Amino acid sequence: MTDDAPAGRLTLNLMHFARALRAAGLPVGPGKVLQAVEAVEAVGLSNRTDFYWALHAIFVNRHDQSELFDQAFHVFWRNPDILKKMMSLMLPKARTEAPPDRPEMAQRLAEALHGSGAEQEEPEKTEIELDASFTVSAAERLQDKDFEKMTGEEMAQAKRLLARLALPLAEVTTRRYRSDPMGPRVDPRATLRRMLRSGGELSDLARKRRRTRPPPLVVLCDISGSMTRYSRMLLHFMHAVTNDRDRVYSFVFGTRLTNITRHLRHKDVDVALDAVSGAVADWSGGTRIGTALHAFNRTWARRVLGQGAVVLLITDGLDRDAGEGLAAEAERLHKSCRRLVWLNPLLRWEGFAPKSSGIRALLPHVDDFLAAHSLNSLADLAGVLSAHGPRRSPGLRRWLKEAAG
Known part of the structure; x- marks a missing residue:
């Protein structure tokens, strides 16, 4: 040069x-x-x-x-x-699954530098009729594909799907009432007003029932080095959830806790993530889960955990401090919220076992233990949160037994 x-x-x-x-x-x-x-x-x-x-x-x-x-x-x-x-x-250009030792980032870079084939001249297409009754569509494959193994084009498609992802929460009963002709309680004030409008004549009793609304949602996402491969997609997920509903509070943590709620409220996801990158100083570093939860419990819990909030804890549980102080902070967080759901990308492995000290410290204090490595896993989360069932999922017992053993 x-x-x-x-x-x-x-x-x-x-x-x-x-x-x-x-x-x-x-x-x-x-x-x-x-x-x-x-x-x-x-x-x-x-x-x-x-x-x-x-x-x-x-x-x-x-x-x-x-x-x-x-x-x-x-x-x-x-x-x-x-x-x-x-x-x-x-080379070759065949669409095959990448081998385990092939860096996925390099694959996306190769596509960007050499083109995905859309700009090249397309050869003449010959119409061929195929029986697709036993094939799986590209969209279905994308739903199950690990975020780590996605190409650049697949990641772009996944982000568009995440932008449309709805996360319904089972509604909870509030202290306020609304008028309802079939309500279980009599509304004396509404009944008196109705009688005054009719000149004091007797009229039917007005009735009411309690209002319901979705509880607040709090997301705590690990952005340490061990979570780097998933943090980008999970931040897109957090942005979609934040812009889909009210009362969503988002935090990220590595060695410290950062509140990114205000940044994610921007409608443009690129602008929002740029603002997040400027606010966070500990990207891809170590993980101190206990320290981060302590900071949340001390500074933010009373502000955002009111009215039966649901908490999503997104981390692989690999703690730099070997779980020191983590059990006590996780227990306090669990007692402060309506439901604590742990999303762990490591659950994608069939041979996963809760052997890490951080994982063993967290497990007794969560209500659900779910995977977070693909679009389908995040869709399963929506089903869990929208269901009216016991606070603790039955499937958690298996992990607690393995951790205890």
Whole structure:
């Protein structure tokens, strides 16, 4: 890379590089392209490291975007070894399941840099009739697919589905009443008003019943390093839930607790997540679940857990402090809410066992223990929350026995 590179070609390449980053999932707009051109003009092209960090400062807003930017930079700006590796990901073009050792982020990056095939010339299509009675549609496969294994296109489809996801909560009875001709209680005031309107003549008794409304929803989401692969999709889920109903309070935690309720109320999900990234300082770091729950119980519990709130705790239970103080804080949280639901991505593994000290400390104090790794798992959550049943699910007993054993 030298200073005598044609400026026009450099600007064009920066534009194509920004387009590739946007296709790979980074929030890049025209304004950032102009800023990148100004930054490159300021640092020059004599030093590759300065060029790298100038673009990094412009295009990377969150810690979890750094790895994707690094791969894209070395591929786009002519690193032969990585380019050869990325090109190998594109051959063959058959739609097969990625092998376990293949990085999913690299797969999405390859699609962004080389195109998904939509812009290429399509060969002549021959009509072939197939019997699809025993096949599974792409939409059905996407519902069951692990977030970690999704390509860039599949992640975009999943985010659109999450935006339409409804999370109904079983309504709870309040202290207020509403008029109802078939209500179980007599409404004396309404009855007297009715008699006054009729000149004091006797009339039918007015009746009333208690109002019902969905309880508040509180979401506590782990954004530590072990949850990085799922935190982005789960934040989209939290944004959809926040904009679908009132009285939703959202928090994220790694080594500390951060309230992101106000940020997620923005209707535009990209703007909302950019605001969240600016407010959170501990992305992809360690996990101190007990410390985070202590901060929530001390500072926020009385503010947001009134009127029988339901709490969603999203974490894998891998605690940096080995579960120190976690049981006491989880017990206090459980006693302060109507229902405590734990969503754990590790439940996607068939051989999962509650052996971690953090998991063993949390399990006795939750009402439901569910997976959170796919669209179907989040849809199952909706079914659990909308059902009128016992506070503790029967399936939790199995996990408690394994943890005790």
